[in-house]
Amino acid sequence: MSANAxxxxxxxxxxxxxxxxxxxxxxxxxxxxxxxxxxxxxxxxEAHRCIQCKKPLCVKGCPVxxxxxxxxxxxxxxxxxxxxxxxxxxxxxxAVCGRVCPQETQCExxxxxxxxxxxxxxxxxxxxxxxxxxAKDSCEQLTGAQACVMEREDLKVACIGAGPASLTVxxxxxxxxxxxxxxxxxxxxxxxxxxxIPEFRLPKAIVRKEIDAMxxxxxxxxxxxxxxxxxxxxxxLDQGFNAVFIGVGAGLPKFLRVPGENLIGVFSANEYLTRxxxxxxxxxxxxxxxxxTGKNVAVFGAGNVAMDAARTAKRLGADRVMIxxxxxxxxxxxRLEELHHAKEEGIELMCLNAPVELVGDEKGWxxxxxxxxxxxxxxxxxxxxxxxxxxxxxxDIPCDMAVIAVGTGSNPLxxxxxxxxxxxxWGYIVVNExxxxxxxxxxxxxxxxxxxxxxxxxxxGAGRRAAKEIARKLLS
Amino acid sequence: MPSRILKKRSLxxxxxxxxxxxxxxxxxxxxxxxxxILRVCENGERIPLTIADTDKKAxxxxxxxxxxxxxxxxxxxxxxxxxxLDLCGPLGKDTDIHKLSGPVICVGGGTGIAAMHHIAKxxxxxxxxxVAIIGARNKDLLLFENExxxxxxxxxxxxxxxxxxxxGLVTELLEQRLKADPTVGEVVAVxxxxxxxxxxxxxxPFGVKTTVSLNSxxxxxxxxxxxxxVSVGGKTQFACVDGPEFDGxxxxxxxxxxRLSAFKVMEQISYEEFxxxxxxxxxx
Numbered sequence: 001m002s003a004n005a006x007x008x009x010x011x012x013x014x015x016x017x018x019x020x021x022x023x024x025x026x027x028x029x030x031x032x033x034x035x036x037x038x039x040x041x042x043x044x045x046e047a048h049r050c051i052q053c054k055k056p057l058c059v060k061g062c063p064v065x066x067x068x069x070x071x072x073x074x075x076x077x078x079x080x081x082x083x084x085x086x087x088x089x090x091x092x093x094x095a096v097c098g099r100v101c102p103q104e105t106q107c108e109x110x111x112x113x114x115x116x117x118x119x120x121x122x123x124x125x126x127x128x129x130x131x132x133x134x135a136k137d138s139c140e141q142l143t144g145a146q147a148c149v150m151e152r153e154d155l156k157v158a159c160i161g162a163g164p165a166s167l168t169v170x171x172x173x174x175x176x177x178x179x180x181x182x183x184x185x186x187x188x189x190x191x192x193x194x195x196x197i198p199e200f201r202l203p204k205a206i207v208r209k210e211i212d213a214m215x216x217x218x219x220x221x222x223x224x225x226x227x228x229x230x231x232x233x234x235x236x237l238d239q240g241f242n243a244v245f246i247g248v249g250a251g252l253p254k255f256l257r258v259p260g261e262n263l264i265g266v267f268s269a270n271e272y273l274t275r276x277x278x279x280x281x282x283x284x285x286x287x288x289x290x291x292x293t294g295k296n297v298a299v300f301g302a303g304n305v306a307m308d309a310a311r312t313a314k315r316l317g318a319d320r321v322m323i324x325x326x327x328x329x330x331x332x333x334x335r336l337e338e339l340h341h342a343k344e345e346g347i348e349l350m351c352l353n354a355p356v357e358l359v360g361d362e363k364g365w366x367x368x369x370x371x372x373x374x375x376x377x378x379x380x381x382x383x384x385x386x387x388x389x390x391x392x393x394x395x396d397i398p399c400d401m402a403v404i405a406v407g408t409g410s411n412p413l414x415x416x417x418x419x420x421x422x423x424x425x426w427g428y429i430v431v432n433e434x435x436x437x438x439x440x441x442x443x444x445x446x447x448x449x450x451x452x453x454x455x456x457x458x459x460x461g462a463g464r465r466a467a468k469e470i471a472r473k474l475l476s
Numbered sequence: 477m478p479s480r481i482l483k484k485r486s487l488x489x490x491x492x493x494x495x496x497x498x499x500x501x502x503x504x505x506x507x508x509x510x511x512x513i514l515r516v517c518e519n520g521e522r523i524p525l526t527i528a529d530t531d532k533k534a535x536x537x538x539x540x541x542x543x544x545x546x547x548x549x550x551x552x553x554x555x556x557x558x559x560x561l562d563l564c565g566p567l568g569k570d571t572d573i574h575k576l577s578g579p580v581i582c583v584g585g586g587t588g589i590a591a592m593h594h595i596a597k598x599x600x601x602x603x604x605x606x607v608a609i610i611g612a613r614n615k616d617l618l619l620f621e622n623e624x625x626x627x628x629x630x631x632x633x634x635x636x637x638x639x640x641x642x643x644g645l646v647t648e649l650l651e652q653r654l655k656a657d658p659t660v661g662e663v664v665a666v667x668x669x670x671x672x673x674x675x676x677x678x679x680x681p682f683g684v685k686t687t688v689s690l691n692s693x694x695x696x697x698x699x700x701x702x703x704x705x706v707s708v709g710g711k712t713q714f715a716c717v718d719g720p721e722f723d724g725x726x727x728x729x730x731x732x733x734x735r736l737s738a739f740k741v742m743e744q745i746s747y748e749e750f751x752x753x754x755x756x757x758x759x760x
Contacts, residue, residue, distance in 0.1 A: 185564065185696070185698050186698075187515055187522070223477065223562070224477050224562050224564035226564060226565070226567065226698055229505065229565070229566060229698075230502065230505060230564070230565065251696075251698065251699055252699050252700070252702075252714075252717075253700070253701065253702040255702070255705075255712060261712075262705060262707060262731055262735065264734060264735060264737070267702075267703075268701060271701035271703045274695050275695060279522070279695070283519075284742065284746070285742075285745050285746045285749050286519065287519040287520075287521075288519060288520050288521035288546055288746055289521040289695075290521075290739045290742035290743065290746065292738070363734065364731070364735070364737075411698070411699045411700065411717070412699065412717055413698065413699065413717065
């Protein structure tokens with residue numbers, strides 16, 4: 001131990017290895033991925049910085065409990081296949097997580113090297129390993145995953161929704177030989193990973209590959225099946241599924257409740273991003289789904305979704321894109337990397353401003369925005385300072401497109417068609433927090449439909465907890 | 477999942493057609509008032525279309541569309557036996573259908589007559605006396621008259637040019653019918669926005685419950701995007717999950733009609749591109 005100490009100290013001081021990315025000026029003209037990923041040399045260099053803690057705090061910060069020192073050690077040893085195996089042991093979507101997790105508040109936020117210097121770039125290493133592995137065909141991916149599991153055709157589980165929570169359940173249970181059927185309402189699989197997160201942050205090809213690996217593992221996917229409409233929870237139980245997992249997300253967009261938000265040119269972030277990402281409107285008119293191109297664009301909200309919408313608008317040709325936020329940059333909930341990238345791309349932050357009215361022309365098209373100055377008051381229950389309106393301080397801003405990215409509520413479809421399913425007052429599904437089981441025995445839920453809008457990784461964490469419990473019940 | 481076209485019938489040549497689609501899982505659940513979202517091809521747009529009829533035994537649904545833009549023009553090129561890439565449904569709340577003490581008047585205009593047909597049939601099935609009032613610009617553009625006659629004791633027709641039935645608007649027939657019969661239990665209207673707005677204006681003095689089925693722009697159709705939002709009684713509602721049917725007296729039709737024009741220019745661009753690239757085989 002003492003022999004290692006000087007070396008460890010040195011490791012803590014080595015700067016983090018930067019990840020190559022497209023220059024800001026170039027990337028605002030395309031939808032290709034911004035961050036390009038580590039080369040093998042860069043990954044090795046960064047992996048060497050990990051001091052292999054005996055009691056790794058990073059793992060505690062990870063909702064799906066990845067053995068982080070374990071997978072990094074394998075990179076150092078040059079065995080990327082083994083490294084991938086360690087990742088896949090607990091994470092069904094490592095290439096996705098390496099890209100979209102808020103590492104600064106999870107694994108990297110807990111890294112001991114971060115106390116005095118910079119934490120190990122765990123997310124970038126995860127991405128590197130997953131991408132390297134995915135470059136191989138899915139057969140190899142399959143054999144590299146859980147080897148030779150006896151298929152249990154007698155056991156079958158249904159997942160409603162094909163987003164991160166359900167995919168985690170499917171990945172986990174199919175690795176144990178349980179037959180999983182996933183029912184997705186949209187025509188593509190991946191949920192928010194494909195309709196919400198833009199190509200420049202998470203290429204759809206990556207999501208497809210992760211899903212292909214699950215398909216190779218025996219998971220059956222059914223698109224255009226709407227949970228609660230085409231198929232209900234009761235239908236699935238009647239069809240003999242041993243358990244049902246509901247992972248339908250929290251789709252219903254919230255609006256600001258200010259005058260003028262139904263004007264033409266005002267979109268929910270979900271509509272705007274779905275048009276561009278799922279409808280591939282950035283290729284219009286080669287593709288059929290149109291998206292609006294604003295010149296002066298205001299985006300309300302400051303989470304990852306707001307950053308995604310703002311950066312998308314820029315790429316579609318907006319001259320000016322403003323993030324209008326009631327608090328300050330410090331309180332913004334977006335991932336640091338996204339905020340950083342957005343600023344580099346010329347997105348303006350209009351902090352301490354609250355929209356009070358959207359103003360239209362006589363034909364109903366948005367033409368300007370009235371905002372009111374805010375100041376920060378005392379911290380509220382969430383620990384963030386609550387904004388207070390400054391009397392009489394209003395400002396008009398020319399604006400022909402606005403995107404509302406202030407969160408989503410629960411989608412009512414499952415609740416409406418599942419008698420006996422306990423919902424809370426906001427319409428979210430009530431579950432046993434440890435097992436994910438709902439008020440209906442054998443029916444589980446997890447992700448945004450339980451917690452309200454949260455992160456990909458927290459949905460995966462919920463999926464993992466539910467999957468463990470389903471496996472325990474079915475296999476014991 | 478893809479859906480095969482089992483039958484195709486041209487209702488108005490080159491303009492409006494009816495497709496019978498193989499979709500047992502949708503047919504099993506579909507009720508009057510429901511719609512589907514379809515996507516014709518890989519780069520296609522998702523569009524909503526109301527279900528005009530279902531046959532649960534055969535496992536089919538019927539849709540009727542008017543060629544209006546790229547997607548419907550592409551749909552029109554498909555033949556029996558070919559497939560639609562994605563078909564998703566049934567979506568939307570079912571029509572509230574129950575036994576009424578008086579007749580129900582179902583008003584339909586243009587392609588809306590097809591959607592109205594399914595609702596009218598639902599009312600007939602629970603034993604209501606169904607009066608159908610249908611209108612079009614001229615005789616050749618009138619849909620579903622014979623289908624409605626199969627179960628509606630009264631089918632009243634109007635045309636703008638007087639080439640068939642009453643010369644004038646459906647609302648004139650509606651007003652006459654309401655005046656003649658104070659027992660009318662409900663009025664249902666499906667058609668162009670100005671028609672639905674006019675129906676709501678017409679029924680207002682009579683105090684009859686008036687249901688309209690809205691055709692707002694949709695992307696996902698499952699309550700996720702909010703594109704279809706409409707103001708109903710001053711509240712924002714989503715046509716896809718809260719509707720598509722609402723109380724006609726409470727709908728802000730002006731806003732709806734304005735919102736429907738949001739993508740007009742782009743829809744035109746898309747359609748023109750399609751016409752350039754697609755050689756029409758309709759006449760061959």
